[in-house]
Amino acid sequence: QDTRVGVVPGGPHPYFAAWEDAAKDATAQLDLVAEYHVPAAWDLSQQNAMIESLVGQGFNAIAVFPGDASGTNATMSELKDFGIPSVAIGGCLQAPTPAEFCLGTDVYQSAYLGTKELIEAMGGSGNIVHLTGFLVDPNTSLRIDAVQKAADEVDGVEVIQVIADIDAPEPADEKINAFLAARGAEADGMISTAWVPSVVAATALRNLGDKRIRMVAIDHDQVVLDAIRDGFVDGTMLQNPYGQAYIGAYALDLVRGGCTVKPDAPFDTTAQTDMFIDSGTAFVDASAVDTYQDTMIAVTDEIMDGFKDTYMDCPE
């Protein structure tokens, strides 16, 4: 059996660095070939072109971070027609989807939990500002809703402003600082649900020397981790990119080997899909910041362990 898995992120981004390692490790450790291929830019069409060309090159399974939760379905269903299975990793595809399942972070849940942590750090009340990415990304709406919901659940907590479309560093710097200038005094906490704003906001708080405003970030940028160590940021919502790619490749190999996804497997249900496997989300604060990788490896091992039996029906 010669499974060749294309592991395709949405575009060049530091988040996906671990995918490359995971693909290499999977190739070395499992009986399959997994290659990491990055589209030249964050652009649905470029990602589609990338995937199509991988098929042309003989790849027969695709693990993809959907460039668009709905839009990537079309390409995946076409692949399915060609007998090529796919899974969504990192983020999910909107159901109904031809992808076997989704292994990733529940963006809604992650934003919700992050906000909960923030509220706790704020002492249970205060004003929150929410920093997030491009509005065209449907996940951004989910995140906005999740943060709003977490805030609504607690009396005395209010989301006073949402700053969106700051996925590029320069505007992020300009807008976050403008907010701090104008309403920094009003704000008690910041939640960031996108990578770049997390980095920029962490830097901004450090520059201001402001430890009054609490902050919860997302992902594992070094700037954010350092800020957690130094007390400018309370914590960050970590994801498990390595596990996503590794397990994704493994699962695709199983599917190509004739396994089918168990309809009654213990999938979670999210806003996007009811075939969701949580790849692990963890809140990392100063106490865990140096050991978070172990946590994630543990999660990965845990999912890997019973994966075949839990989620797959395999012919013997």
Next chain:
Amino acid sequence: MSDQGVTMPRAVLSGLRRHEWLGLAAVLVLGIVAMAATQPAFLSTYNIYIMLTAFSLSVLIALSQMVILAIGQLNLSVGGLGGLAAVIFAGAMDVLGLPVPLAILAGLAVGLLGGLINGIVTWRTGLNAFIVTLATLSIFKGVNIGLTEAQPFYGIAEPVKWFGNARLGALPALLLVSGPVVILTGVILARTMFGRHLLAVGGNQQAAALSGVGVGRIIVLAHVASGGLAAMAGMLAVARLQLGQPTIGDDWLIVSFAAPVIGGAVLAGGHVSVIGTCLGVAIITLINNALVLLRVDPFAVQLLLGFLILFAVGLGRVRSGR
């Protein structure tokens, strides 16, 4: 008597034409007054500092495009080159551990070299600069991503970080770079042979050539200058962000065109205005700041941004009587 009747309106008209940026200045003042009246935080020292910081960065980006607009071409690679210079600058400190002055030289050299490539290729092949810089944009960005693999460089030297965030009251240290550059550009364009030849080539390349102007040299130098300015912007962005982000420069393109064009640059070449460009940058900065301060619903931000730009341009034109 009749003579005066003829000359008066002409004089007034040409005066207005010379100061076409008066309308934009009025729009800017209007905007500032409106914001100051409604938002007390607007005039806070820190907010002014933030706006000046954004201005310092954007104005270099805009000037980098403006010099190319002056010769009647477009430079799509401004962002690509700025971004590359930024990561080379950061990488030189982080990976190679070079001292800051050398890193600055490296970044600047990348910008100048990139500009030189743009200029020589455009001039030598006679290809449309649009195509050439589009291709080199792809090359610069590709090299950037290839070198960094999309990972930022974190090891920025302390003095650089300090410079990016130092301020005297509301005045950011970044102004120490962009201020002189703006003035220098203005003087060069208005008062040196090189500047006038730049505009002559843009205004009528054939006429310039027939007058004995070395058109090739001018075109190449303009691209080199553009590259240098882009590199400076890229390095300032690194200082400001305290991080060598590979995505620096990705969204410069629009602002690089918008500010000079709002400021009165003619896309066909031969006419640019440094003051107008500065006002264009200032207006865009003001709008961005206002949209945050006014707590606009994020879903309505783009909509409002568009209307405000249209409004500012419209008003600027009405005021300048054209």
Next chain:
Amino acid sequence: MTEQSSGREPVLAIDGATKRFPGVLALDHAGIDLHPGSIHALLGENGAGKSTLIKIITGVHGADEGEMRLDGAPAAFQNPRDSIHAGIAAVHQERNLVPRLSVAENILLERMHTRFGLIDYAALNREAARIMATLGLDIDPRRPVRDLSVAQMQLVEIAKGLSVDARVLLLDEPTASITPHETGTLFRLLRDLRDEGVAIMFVSHKLEEVLDLCDTVTVLRDGQNACRSEPMQGLGRAELVQYMIGRKETFVTGRQRKPQGAPLLELNDVSTDLGHHGISFDLRPGETVGLYGLVGAGRTELAHAIVGAARITGGSLRIDGEEERPRDIGHTLRQHRIGYVSEDRKGEGLVLMHSIRTNIAVTIWQRIAGRLGWLTPATEKRAVLPFVEKLEIRAPSVDQPVGLLSGGNQQKVSVAKWLAAEARLLIIDEPTVGVDIQTKAYLHELIHDLVEQGTAVLLISSDMPEMLALADRIVVMHEFTVTGEVPNDGSSGEVSGAIMRCIHAEGEEVA
């Protein structure tokens, strides 16, 4: 032959110059010798290769064959920069100015005065004003060139050529769009330069000027030498024409007409935002009215106001007896079937990148198109060819971009398109600038025919003989107002005397 024209060696000599363009052999082994202290006429029909020869000398084009000797030594210039450095200055036929730079900057573009690397504008403007003064040109050196009239631009261009201290001065139709007054000043200047030992080459279609000014002549026909560097002495107009066209000149005789009916265009005390005031005259179908005046008298701009490119601020303008305030050019032209042959053929007359066919047919598209505006090149060609042939427009095909034609041929296209349009009122601004004598005659004939058929023509021309040949009445303008009207009885002396008196009278009044 060379030996006859001067005892000294030629400073510049060309032999066997050949230049091919796609579909055209512009120069075919042509030669010329320029001697110091001589004014050398270069003549030929439109498209004969005169401008091409100049462009080869100055390095704008590379020659396919032939050699050039400067002071006896072989030379070839890669670009105009080199030729200027070698002391060769040229005033090209096409306007080559940078529109947004000032007059002074344009004149001294490569030689600006600098102090500590910065331009010394005071000195620059002073120097430019000095050069312009020698030409009798009085315009503010700080004005952007794009605000100037065509004639003023031509003078700036000449000033630019003169600003180089050149040993060889090449002038390609410098007098095409200026009036005899400025021409006189220019000629005095050229004679002075000649006496200082400068070698001057002078291209013109105005044979009277050539006979008056030049001492040597070279004639090109179809890119070949019809004569090379012959002394002018003993040659007359007839001989020159014989050289140029290889046959005798045919004359078109003026015809008598009677204008019919009510005025088509009436201006009554009109003033405009450009500064015109007190403008009154009328124009009837089947009549040609001339507008005469010195450079900058405001004739072109008055024409602009009539078609709606400038605003009328006072008085009344009537078309067919109805009050009109033209606003939008296209609208005025279409609604009243007015045609406007612009003097600025590069700017508003022609679309240089488009073909001859398109440029002529644009005015008649609506008429020749089929249903749904269907239009084929064949239809256009059929409509356009008669004019192309009548005016002898020289090009490899009607699909040739107009920008690649010789200057005179471009001018023919810009007139032809309005002759084709069947306008009721035709405003013709300097129709024969740079057109050779034979074609000029044809053009006059065409205009005659149109008027005969009832078209009203408003003719703006700085060419007095042309005025006399075509106009029924001549309205004289000076400094943006009308100073008199002179009927044209065909006697040139009296009419031009009357005109000059009109211009002069106004001058005295003001003074």
Next chain:
Amino acid sequence: MTRTDQPAATGADRERKRGGAGMAAGPKPGRAALGWLASNEAGLLMITLLFVLLFSQLTAGFTSLFNLYALTRVLAIDAVIGFSMMVVLVTGGLNLAAGAIGVCGAMAAGWFMQALGLPVWLALPLALCVGALLGALNGALTVWMDVHSFVVTLATMSIFFGTMILLTEARAFSDLPPGYVALAKTRYGFWSGLLVVTAIVGVLLWLLFHRTTLGRQILIAGANPRAAAMSGVPAGLTVIVCHALSGGLAALAGLMLTSRNGAALPSMAGQLGMDWLLPAFLAPILGGTLLTGGTVSVAGTFLGAALVTVLTNGLLQLQVGEFWIQAFLGAILLIAVALDRLRAVWIERRRVR
């Protein structure tokens, strides 16, 4: 450079000497062929074929059925995006809002079909009208404000896109009629069915610009608006028409992409629709349409899109180092256009003889 005695040259000389009368005869066949070879279109075609040949030799996947099908589908859409920009470039303007209008058109179609339940045959033309209307608005603003369309479309790009985001809250319409979605999957041999749409649009555009009064007026007004106005051409109107056409074409591209993605997505053209700008400009400019206006090449635009699609696809197939692919794309594009340039210069030299 010596004189050659090719018969074509002497023939032409004689022709020229006959003056204007010679024009009716038309060019010699030999020269006409050379003339075509010197054209931009021929160059693009040759360069594109060259790379097709190269890639099919170097990679196994390039000529696979699926790859060619995928390639032609991308090409079909990118060419229409290119057309949408081309028709505004003709006026000497540009349309930064092309992507935004494309998305608006697509989202409108999605709304018509999913929310209003309109049938496909009604929803699609309506969506095209939405695009044309937005485009016409651009044109009208450009003429009325008398500023360069750059500024106008820069602002309207934000306005259109912002309005779309506000109305849809960035939610996709993914429940579209299967018949419509299947459209993008049609396949003839290795051709994508979408190419048919592109071809029809291309032919119509060619007819417009080369065989109708309106098209010719657009061209002449684009080359020199003042001269056009002075010749009685309604120059302002042509600008509005072109922008409307551009909007309609952008919406068409949006609809094609929607069919291909199986959903109307707010993100399909990236932030503010700017992901479309590169294909939009690249195709017409490679194809020989000048930024200064007045020229148009429909075939060139199509071939420009083809060249870029082939290069992109071929490079992906070549599997050059992952992160470096963009650098290679830029370099190879530069080489391709430089080659084309060399060819044109070379042929021009031959032709002059």
